[in-house]
Amino acid sequence: MSTTLIGVLGGMGPLATVDLLHKIVEETPASRDQDHVPVVVWNVPQVPDRQQALAGTGESPLPMLLHAVRQLNRLSVSHIVVPCNTAHHWFDALAETSDAPLVHMADATLHALTHAAEIKASPRKIGLIATHGTLNAGWYQQRFATRLCAETVVPDEQEMATLFVPGCYAVKRGELSLGGQLLDRLAAQLVARGAESLVLACTEVPPALHAVASRWRTISIDPTRALAQACVRLWQQR
Amino acid sequence: MSTTLIGVLGGMGPLATVDLLHKIVEETPASRDQDHVPVVVWNVPQVPDRQQALAGTGESPLPMLLHAVRQLNRLSVSHIVVPCNTAHHWFDALAETSDAPLVHMADATLHALTHAAEIKASPRKIGLIATHGTLNAGWYQQRFATRLCAETVVPDEQEMATLFVPGCYAVKRGELSLGGQLLDRLAAQLVARGAESLVLACTEVPPALHAVASRWRTISIDPTRALAQACVRLWQQR
Numbered sequence: 001m002s003t004t005l006i007g008v009l010g011g012m013g014p015l016a017t018v019d020l021l022h023k024i025v026e027e028t029p030a031s032r033d034q035d036h037v038p039v040v041v042w043n044v045p046q047v048p049d050r051q052q053a054l055a056g057t058g059e060s061p062l063p064m065l066l067h068a069v070r071q072l073n074r075l076s077v078s079h080i081v082v083p084c085n086t087a088h089h090w091f092d093a094l095a096e097t098s099d100a101p102l103v104h105m106a107d108a109t110l111h112a113l114t115h116a117a118e119i120k121a122s123p124r125k126i127g128l129i130a131t132h133g134t135l136n137a138g139w140y141q142q143r144f145a146t147r148l149c150a151e152t153v154v155p156d157e158q159e160m161a162t163l164f165v166p167g168c169y170a171v172k173r174g175e176l177s178l179g180g181q182l183l184d185r186l187a188a189q190l191v192a193r194g195a196e197s198l199v200l201a202c203t204e205v206p207p208a209l210h211a212v213a214s215r216w217r218t219i220s221i222d223p224t225r226a227l228a229q230a231c232v233r234l235w236q237q238r
Numbered sequence: 239m240s241t242t243l244i245g246v247l248g249g250m251g252p253l254a255t256v257d258l259l260h261k262i263v264e265e266t267p268a269s270r271d272q273d274h275v276p277v278v279v280w281n282v283p284q285v286p287d288r289q290q291a292l293a294g295t296g297e298s299p300l301p302m303l304l305h306a307v308r309q310l311n312r313l314s315v316s317h318i319v320v321p322c323n324t325a326h327h328w329f330d331a332l333a334e335t336s337d338a339p340l341v342h343m344a345d346a347t348l349h350a351l352t353h354a355a356e357i358k359a360s361p362r363k364i365g366l367i368a369t370h371g372t373l374n375a376g377w378y379q380q381r382f383a384t385r386l387c388a389e390t391v392v393p394d395e396q397e398m399a400t401l402f403v404p405g406c407y408a409v410k411r412g413e414l415s416l417g418g419q420l421l422d423r424l425a426a427q428l429v430a431r432g433a434e435s436l437v438l439a440c441t442e443v444p445p446a447l448h449a450v451a452s453r454w455r456t457i458s459i460d461p462t463r464a465l466a467q468a469c470v471r472l473w474q475q476r
Contacts (some may be wrong), residue, residue: 001353003339005282011271012271012278013274013275014262014263014271014274014275015260015263015269016261017259018256018259018260018263021252021255021256021259021279021281022253022256022260024252025252025253025256031281031286032287033249033250033251033252033287034283034284034285034286034287035283036249036251036252036283037252037283038249038281038282038283038284039252039279039281039282040279040280040281040282040309041276041277041278041279042278043276043277043279044243044276044277044278045271045272045274045275045276046272046276047271047272047274048272049270049271049272057318071278072311074312074313075309075312075313133276172269172270172271173268173269173270173290
């Protein structure tokens with residue numbers, strides 16, 4: 001048996017985890033079951049709300065995330081990925097407690113941005129669609145600036161309140177079409193402000209834009225797919 | 239934290255596992271992440287081929303399936319489900335070794351058959367679309383006979399050779415429309431022989447019938463969805 005065994009710390013939300021697993025299968029060159037990436041998934045959605053915790057209005061998800069990391073390590077996973085951008089606020093604390101190394105979504109995204117044939121070779125402006133927590137953390141903006149010399153275009157407060165937040169929670173309720181309409185409008189506004197490519201750094205966004213067949217998908221990088229590609233690379237390099 | 243934690247012994251194939259997880263999310267009445275079913279998934283596709291093992295031409299998958307059951311039990315799962323009809327050949331051996339009870343797909347399907355509003359209340363004849371392995375095992379036929387006093391209508395050898403097998407392989411090649419046409423014809427023939435409802439006990443069949451908008455979907459039960467519904471019931475009854 002190979003020593004590569006990807007651990008997925010999921011459940012935030014459960015659909016984003018299903019989406020990552022689906023993309024891992026899609027991204028794997030395979031002609032039979034046995035060619036596919038071995039994955040163990042902790043898909044337990046009872047983690048306290050990450051956005052509320054960061055806003056100071058809810059309990060910390062860290063204890064449950066640490067528990068999940070310990071459980072995945074008990075199964076001797078070789079790497080851990082977390083298909084939730086906002087949960088990366090606790091990335092360092094989780095990485096510290098884990099025997100298996102964690103793969104950061106923003107690093108996987110940077111790799112995808114620099115390797116995607118469809119994306120303009122060196123975008124000077126990259127639109128970033130993400131939660132307040134992810135935007136404030138600066139993981140993506142810092143990497144775009146230092147590694148790509150690119151400026152990041154982010155939603156303003158009004159766009160967050162009227163398009164991003166209601167769009168995101170519509171997806172969580174299962175209303176993909178409504179969520180897609182709101183998030184498609186947000187994408188259009190970032191493009192209007194000069195974004196040449198878009199990074200959809202909230203796992204609810206890609207399925208929503210897919211549901212409404214958004215035209216902006218052609219210039220978008222989906223960090224969930226980027227993370228799936230990183231998992232496939234780890235499996236291929238075994 | 240709840241004591242319900244569903245363990246999924248998956249990877250056979252990995253896409254069927256993703257399909258089950260997606261259907262668990264779809265079948266759960268939820269308004270936020272935390273309402274969803276907690277699931278741990280062993281999605282390791284390096285299990286030896288089940289069909290070849292049954293045909294006597296490949297090694298047994300049992301040792302790897304037993305390992306998976308032990309690993310899921312180490313995480314204190316409350317129940318285990320196996321989203322692969324053919325793997326149910328080893329169901330008894332797995333159930334014997336597991337602390338957590340296993341839920342049989344055919345039992346979940348029986349529940350769905352007796353509770354689906356669209357299905358005739360007491361079908362006397364049920365059409366079964368499945369692989370040779372599943373048909374020969376008799377899990378579905380026995381339950382239909384003893385629990386529903388219903389007769390099972392199965393494809394004959396010519397229908398297997400000209401409709402089921404090529405239909406399935408067309409789906410595996412991504413030719414859903416061709417596969418759907420063949421499987422829709424098979425469904426029609428079972429209905430012509432008296433089937434009042436259909437059980438689509440092979441994971442290729444529901445997407446194929448969906449692709450051609452088959453009229454027979456209204457009288458059909460999808461065992462993967464039935465298994466997802468069983469997981470949701472276990473979570474709701476916690």
